[in-house]
Amino acid sequence: MVQTRKVKAFGPDVGTDRRKPIIEIRNVVKAFGAGVRAVDDVSLDIGEGEFFALLGPSGCGKTTLLRMLAGFEVPTSGDIMIAGERMEGVNPNRRPVNMVFQSYAVFPHMNVERNVGYGLRVTGVAEAEIKTRVAEALSLVKLGEFGKRMPNQLSGGQRQRVALARALVKHPKVLLLDEPLSALDAKLREAMQLELVRLQKTVGITFVIVTHDQDEALSMANRIAVMEKGKVRQVAPPADLYEFPNSRFVADFIGKMNLFEGRVSGVQNGNLQIDIKGLDRVAVPFTGSASGNIAIAIRPEKVKLGQTDPGGDNVRLRGRVTELAYYGNESHVYLENQTGMPISVNLKNATRTTLPSISIGDELWMSWAPTDTLVLTE
C-alpha cells in the first residue's frame, strides 16, 4: 500500500518557492496596438532549478511572456531580471537563456552536429571544445549516432531532441520551451514528458515551458502559473492547483469539474453553510472569509455513486443517468438532478472482469466527503 501525504493545508494560496529566483518578472505589460494587452501586469519569480510551466488557453499571453524572456518581444512596461541582471535593451543573442521553438527550427541546411554546434561556433568557441561539447549534448538526448544525419532524415521526435541538444549545449541559465510537445503524437508525447523531466534533473538548469495542455504541465512541472487574458490567475505546485484552484476559471481549466452556484447562509463550527439549488444545505470546512454568491466544486472522480442514500455527513444528491462513456481505464457517467443540473462522475475500471452496472435512465445517489468540496469565491 502506498502511503498518502497531505497535499496542502487549508488556507489561502501562496504559490511561492523558497529557492533563489533566477527569473524575476515585475509588473510586465505587453500591449499590441491600442488597448490590446497580451500580457497584463504580470509579476512572477521563478527559482533556480525549477521546472516551471506557463499554462493557459490559446491567446492568454503565455507565449508572449516567454518571448519577452527570450528577448524577441520588448515589454511595454515593467522589468525582467534574469540571473540578477536587468534584461532591458539586452538582445536575444546576449541573454543567458536558450529556447526550444514550437517548430523546433532545426536548420535544414546543416547536419545534426553543425546544428548543435552552431551556437558555440558563432560565439567563437574553439573547434576542439565544440566537438566534445556537441558529442556530450547529443549523448544527453540519446542521439549519439546521428551526428552526420541531415534534419530531413530524422523523425519529428528526433528533430526535437536536436533542438534540445542545440539549446542545452550552450549551458544556458534558463531553458525556454515553447509548446515543445504539441507536434508529437500522443505516445511519443508521453515518453518525451518523462524524458524532459529526466533531462532537467540531469542538467539542473531551470526549465520554463509554455503549454496549453494541462496534463503536460501537471506531469512535468514543479510549479505552474495559470494564465488567462494576459493575467496570471494562480501559481501553485501541480497537486495544489488541481485540488485547490483559487477561482472558477482555474477549477474549470485544470481537469474536469462539477460547479454549483450557491449562496453563503452562515458559518457553523468552522463550517461554511451554503445553500445550493437542488441540493440540501451543504456544510464545507473553510477557513477563508466568504459571503454572498459563491460556487462549490467537486471533481468527477471524487463522487461516489450508489443505489441507496449513503447518509452520514456526506454531501449527497439524487440524479438520473443521461449519458455513459467508456474510456478503457475509466468510465464517465453523466447525470442530471431533478432541476436539470448536469453532474459528471468518473469511475475507475479497476478490475478486468467487472464493469459498473449502470445504464442510462438509472436513478442513483451521488455523494462525496465535505472535505473534498471546494469553495470558490472568485
Add this chain to the structure above:
Amino acid sequence: MEDWRKNKLVFWILYLPPTAWLVLFFTIPLAIVWVYSFGERGPLGQTEIAISFANYIRSMEWTNLYIILKSIWIATVTTAICLLIGFPLAMGIAFASARYRNVLLLLVILPFWTNLLVRTYAWIAILRTNGHVNWFLEWVHGLLAGVFGLLGMPDVLGTFEPLQLLYNQKAVIIGLVYVNLPFVVLPLYATLEKLDKSFLEASLDLGAGQWRTLFSVTAPLAWPGIVTAAMLCFILSLGTYLTPDLLGGPDSVMIGNLIAQQFGPSRDWPFGSALSFLLMYVTFILLWIRAFAARGEKGKLH
C-alpha cells in the same frame, strides 16, 4: 461526376487552341530560324538554305566572340548589382508588417506600368551631358565655388566639367539594373516571405548577430530563390537589345545589337539566326544547371 480530365472532348477543346497557337507562332518560326542558322547569305543578302556550320564558326571569330564575352560580362555585373540591391530590398518587404507589404510590392512593380522605351529615354534625360545628374553636380560645384570664393580661394575648383555618363558600358549597366531589379526582387521576396521566421530567431537565440544570421541562415535558406532571381536577371540582361541600343556606345555593343544588325542593315539572316541560337543554347544550359541544382536542393531541404 466524371473527371473532366478523362473526357476526351473537353480535353481537346481545352488543349487544342493553345497547342496550335504555340506550334504555329512559336515552334515553326523557331524551326525556321534554326534551319536558317545553317544557311548561307546570297550575294544580294537573300537567305539560301544549306547545311553549313560557317555561321557558327564565324560567331567564334574574335570580333564576334568579343561581343559575346562582353555581353556575358555586362549581364554578370548587372546580376551581381541587382542581387546586392535586391536582396536587402526583398528582405525589407518580406519582414515589413503585413499592412505595408502589398504597398511596397506594388511600388516594386510600378515601373512596369510605363513603357520600357519611355523609361529608358528617361534615363537619357538623367544621364546626358546636360542631364539631371550633371545639372545637380554643376549646382553643387557652383555652391562650393562660391564658398571657396568667400574664403579668398576663387579658383581652387576650376571650371565645371560635366561627367560623361551616357553612351558607355556604365550607362548600359545602370539601365539594365533598373530594368531587371523587379525580376530579382519578386522571386527573392517569394522565397523570403515563405521562410519560417523561427529559423532566424533560433539563430539569434543561439548567440549569432544579425550579420552572422544573414550569412549562415537567411541566405542559405533563401538559396533557391537567389538562384532563380540570378538566372532570370542574367538571361534577360544577356539577350537585351533596347538598353545598349539607347544608352550604350561603341564600347557596349551586346549580342542583341549584333543580332539586330544582321537582320537589319547587314541583311545576313543566316548569321543572325546562328547568333540567336547561340544565345538560346546559353540560356538552355543555364536552365538545365538550375534544374539540376533544384533537384539537389530538394533532397537537402525537404
